[in-house]
Amino acid sequence: MVYTHDLKSCGASLVGSSPTPGTMKIEKKVLPEYFEKILSGEKTFELRLADWSCNVGDILVLGEWNPDTKDYTGRQVEKKITYILKTKDVHLWTKEEVDQYGLQIISIK
Secondary structure, X not given: OEOOEEEHHHOEEEEOEOOOOOOOEEEEEEOHXXXXXXXXXXXXXXXXXXXXXXXXXXXXXXXXXXXXXXXXXXXXXXXXXXXXXXXXXXXXXXHHHHHHHOOOOOOOO
């Protein structure tokens, strides 16, 4: 099965053959400093605006994006989505606390 869908307005597209039935490959841009950390295995998470849909088992195709040239460098890495936490309806802190301190994404092993 092949999935294609253009999501250029949010920097993503669904492309190629499904890795396994019911899953998708999803292309996203990533800045060089983050790409290097993903490639080395140091960065094992992604923080993204939830303006697109994904599921556990889908494959993120992360393309290195050069903000100076506004183009892809040609390097990419594929990573399987293993966990998704959406925060829109999670109310663990007050708005004031979030405004004062912000949020942290912490990778654990």
